[in-house]
Amino acid sequence: MRFPHRIARALCAALCAPGLLAGVSAPAAAQPWPDKPIRLVVNFPAGGAADTLARGISPGLSEALKRPVVIDNRPGANGIVGGDAVAKAPADGYTFLLTSGGAVAIDPFLYKKMPYDPIKDLTPVASVALVRVYLLVHPSVPAKTLEAFIAYVREHPGRLSYGSAGNGSTPHIAAEMFKRAGKLDAVHVPYKGAAPALSDLLAGQVQFMFDPGPGLQHVASGKLRLLAVASAKRAAQYPDVPTLAEAGLQDVDGDSTFGVYAPAGTPPAIVERMNREINRTLAGAQLQENVNKLGGAVAPLSIQAFAERQNVDRARYGRFIRQAGITVD
Structure with missing residues (x-):
């Protein structure tokens, strides 16, 4: 049967319309990303620097992507529990x-066995903040x-204790740098995140810690x-506070870059879109104030x-950990 040209054109237009070939071609049926909520895993407890940053960027991301961004705290083993969940x-x-x-920059040098490889199993997506201790x-x-x-x-060797966010955390390594540079003796008390360590510091259960920021709010009141x-140089927010040097x-130098990662193999277009949206979110006045x-x-x-910066930090921390002989079972 032969159709008039105008009828043939109408049939073609109808059959070629998006979504109508779903039963014929799987790629044509693919939904645009994202079409459901996005899970943002934080591998440290609520209240710490990582959690604060995640909750700072999630509203802007949700607005840009038109989908909820759900925070999922998965603390444990200095971030290994949550990192492994995302890697897999x-x-x-x-x-x-x-x-x-x-x-991502310290754990591989400390733990003899890890359930995942941060370099191979995670893809860098976006830097969020430079975090000082x-x-x-x-x-x-x-x-x-x-x-x-x-x-x-020095006058009280082994008498003082210091808290940290956990074995191998940046606050822990910064304290080890401090002890090694000053030839000091103090007892390490690791916690499952910076927030519980800060709580015990406020209570006087430990005498000092290298804090990634949440504890600064207690300085003005005299609680700390x-x-x-x-850091290598003074912080702009505290120009009168000296560096250890x-x-x-x-x-x-305990500076580190907190950021967002995806499971290896995540489509590059999605990674690039997330990088753009996170960078756009970082320009918000409220987020900048929180950081x-x-x-x-x-x-x-x-x-x-971002990947290059992490490589530099990885080399710097790895060199110190090897020289100091620090290990975690």
Whole structure:
């Protein structure tokens, strides 16, 4: 049977319309991404720096992607539990990880066996913030300056204890850098995240810690004393607070870049879209204010620049860990 040209054209237009060939061609039936909620795993407890950053970017991401971004806290083993969950999740663009720099740059040098390889099994998506760690001391310690505190620790070897976000966390390694540079002796008390460590510091159960920002809110009230920043240079938010190098303790740099990762194999177009949307979210005034309160700085980067920064941090931390002989069972 032959159809008039106008009827043939109408039939073709109808049959070729999007969605009508779903039963014939699977690719044509593919839904645009995203078409359901996105899970953002945080591999540290609620209340810490990673959790604060995740909750800071999620509203902007939800608005841009027109889908809910659900925060899923999966703490444990210095980020390994949550990192493993994301590394083994489907690479379909619906599961991402917001993690500390230490969990990807430090863990591989400390743990003899890990259930996943952060380099091979995770894809860098977007940098979120440069996070600094600050030396906070409980007011029961009489030292009121960095130099006085160093002298006090030397006078009381093994008597003071310090908390951290866990074995191998950036706050832990920063404290080890501090001890090694100053030839100091203090007892490490690891916690399952920075928030519980901060709680015990406020209670005086530990005497000091290198805090990734949440503890700074307690300095003005006198509940904690801020003595130094473990960075290569002073923080803009605290221009009067010295670096450890200014007290003669060289090579103490606990800065790290917190960012978002996806399971390896996630489609590049999705990774690129997430990078653009996260960078756009970082320009928001409220988010910048929240990061500023943590004593850090928003750090929008391209995917390549983010990966390169992590490689630099990985080399820096790896070198120190090998020299210091630090291991975690």
